[in-house]
Amino acid sequence: MSVSLIQVCRALTVAGLLETLRRKDLYVVLMLMALMVLGASTFRVFGVRGLEIFIKDTTFLAMGIFSTVLTVLIAARQLPDEVQRRTIYPLLARPITRGQLLMGKWLTAFITAGACFLILAGAAWLLLLMLGVPLKPIFGQYLLLKLIGIGWLCALGVALSVYLTPAANVTLSLILAFGSGLFNRLLLMAHWERGLDALWLNWLYGVLPHYDLFDMSQKVVYDWDPIAWWVIGAMAVYALGSGGAYLLLGWLRFRRQVLG
Amino acid sequence: MWAIEVRELVVEYRQAFRPPVRAVDRLSFGVREGEIVGFLGVNGAGKSSTIKVLMGFQPPTAGEVRLFGQPATDARARQLVGFLPETALYSPYLTPYETMRLYGALQGLTGHSLNAQIEALLAAVGIAPKMHTLNRHLSKGMLQRLGIAQALLGNPKLLILDEVSSGLDPVGRRELRDLLRLQRERGATIFFSSHELGEVASLCDRILVIHRGRLIAEHTLSELSGRFESLEDYFIRTVQQGADALAQEVAA
Numbered sequence: 001m002s003v004s005l006i007q008v009c010r011a012l013t014v015a016g017l018l019e020t021l022r023r024k025d026l027y028v029v030l031m032l033m034a035l036m037v038l039g040a041s042t043f044r045v046f047g048v049r050g051l052e053i054f055i056k057d058t059t060f061l062a063m064g065i066f067s068t069v070l071t072v073l074i075a076a077r078q079l080p081d082e083v084q085r086r087t088i089y090p091l092l093a094r095p096i097t098r099g100q101l102l103m104g105k106w107l108t109a110f111i112t113a114g115a116c117f118l119i120l121a122g123a124a125w126l127l128l129l130m131l132g133v134p135l136k137p138i139f140g141q142y143l144l145l146k147l148i149g150i151g152w153l154c155a156l157g158v159a160l161s162v163y164l165t166p167a168a169n170v171t172l173s174l175i176l177a178f179g180s181g182l183f184n185r186l187l188l189m190a191h192w193e194r195g196l197d198a199l200w201l202n203w204l205y206g207v208l209p210h211y212d213l214f215d216m217s218q219k220v221v222y223d224w225d226p227i228a229w230w231v232i233g234a235m236a237v238y239a240l241g242s243g244g245a246y247l248l249l250g251w252l253r254f255r256r257q258v259l260g
Numbered sequence: 261m262w263a264i265e266v267r268e269l270v271v272e273y274r275q276a277f278r279p280p281v282r283a284v285d286r287l288s289f290g291v292r293e294g295e296i297v298g299f300l301g302v303n304g305a306g307k308s309s310t311i312k313v314l315m316g317f318q319p320p321t322a323g324e325v326r327l328f329g330q331p332a333t334d335a336r337a338r339q340l341v342g343f344l345p346e347t348a349l350y351s352p353y354l355t356p357y358e359t360m361r362l363y364g365a366l367q368g369l370t371g372h373s374l375n376a377q378i379e380a381l382l383a384a385v386g387i388a389p390k391m392h393t394l395n396r397h398l399s400k401g402m403l404q405r406l407g408i409a410q411a412l413l414g415n416p417k418l419l420i421l422d423e424v425s426s427g428l429d430p431v432g433r434r435e436l437r438d439l440l441r442l443q444r445e446r447g448a449t450i451f452f453s454s455h456e457l458g459e460v461a462s463l464c465d466r467i468l469v470i471h472r473g474r475l476i477a478e479h480t481l482s483e484l485s486g487r488f489e490s491l492e493d494y495f496i497r498t499v500q501q502g503a504d505a506l507a508q509e510v511a512a
Binding site for chain 1: 273315316317318319335336338339341342343344345346347348349350351353354358361362363365366367368370394407410411
């Protein structure tokens with residue numbers, strides 16, 4: 001009896017979701033976010049005008065930081081936890097391939113981190129409604145693009161976990177996720193200083209991961225109209241291409257890796 | 261037919277700026293279908309390295325390993341095998357029931373047959389009353405019982421058990437022996453490593469002793485009966501002689 005990739009993914013994902021719900025990380029993050037948003041809203045007491053943008057900015061900043069940290073932690077612990085607990089052996093003792101296990105772990109991380117993000121976003125939306133700060137339809141596109149980004153970040157985290165220790169993986173993933181916005185600015189500054197002929201800078205820009213491109217929170221904060229759908233499509237293609245490449249690199253090492 | 265065939269197996273671990281460590285050195289043996297074979301050796305003798313190659317967890321440096329005539333790395337071979345790793349700490353955030361469901365689904369089992377198997381196996385290893393308690397609240401012995409139960413999912417034809425009685429109390433060991441005898445009665449082949457020699461003596465048809473990665477003795481228990489005070493006496497003498505012989509070989 002062979003086991004299909006769907007069966008592997010479903011089994012691992014159900015277990016992963018149960019583990020994440022019972023770890024209680026999500027509840028701590030939810031409380032922290034609520035505290036930040038409610039804290040920002042207290043400025044109303046002082047009669048400050050135009051506070052909606054400040055409250056929305058704080059909400060999306062908190063949501064962005066907490067969802068990214070949760071995603072990195074969830075993705076980075078998928079395989080190392082199994083190795084440390086030695087439960088990787090009963091997993092690999094089943095009639096499944098290492099490629100199936102890697103894909104299953106990526107999907108577990110993606111669905112779990114995606115669910116955490118949607119819970120955070122739902123709570124944020126409710127909080128903002130309660131504070132009388134409604135969101136425009138572009139919020140839907142924000143959610144979709146962020147989910148694509150979370151899938152991409154999970155691919156990066158799972159792939160790096162095959163090469164690095166868990167601590168190094170978390171550190172590097174967080175630097176790449178939060179630092180990616182800086183790459184754009186540095187590139188623009190370099191182009192401004194040295195002109196567009198700095199080819200190596202263009203090459204570096206293309207090679208470095210760009211998690212920042214999946215974040216359109218500022219457009220939601222400033223109530224933009226929805227963006228063209230082809231932009232979301234292009235980002236999905238970027239996520240599929242580079243995320244797939246990360247998983248491929250992870251698999252190339254994991255398939256023959258001596259574990260434990 | 262051979263359930264396990266190991267030919268000239270070599271396992272080496274590479275180290276940076278140092279010569280590789282040879283954990284298993286030209287090891288050859290076979291286990292026939294239906295046999296119960298004990299795999300003995302002192303700590304660091306190469307038992308776990310051999311078992312990792314048997315399970316396809318790591319490639320051999322040299323040599324060949326087959327399970328039921330198929331390469332050990334083949335997923336079809338693993339379909340026939342149940343495996344218990346040495347001291348695994350099953351997810352602290354899952355219950356024994358959920359842990360069994362996870363492994364059962366990865367085995368290709370679904371629906372009522374899986375549920376029935378889980379309940380029967382957890383009852384057989386004595387943790388049915390704790391099947392909905394989180395694993396982190398279970399003792400080491402109970403986790404070992406859970407490990408044994410997951411190894412038996414799908415009624416495997418071959419059981420490979422690494423340090424099978426680790427963490428079990430005397431009652432648990434007796435229950436384990438009874439359970440393994442039942443597995444044998446249904447025709448399963450059992451290959452296990454253990455430091456509990458009394459258990460080995462009461463269960464095995466044959467024992468293999470390895471030392472520094474080499475097979476130094478292979479006997480049926482009937483061959484040994486009456487010649488030694490106990491299996492422990494035999495084991496200590498064999499390992500000592502094996503160590504001396506290896507030392508002489510190196511000196512020559």
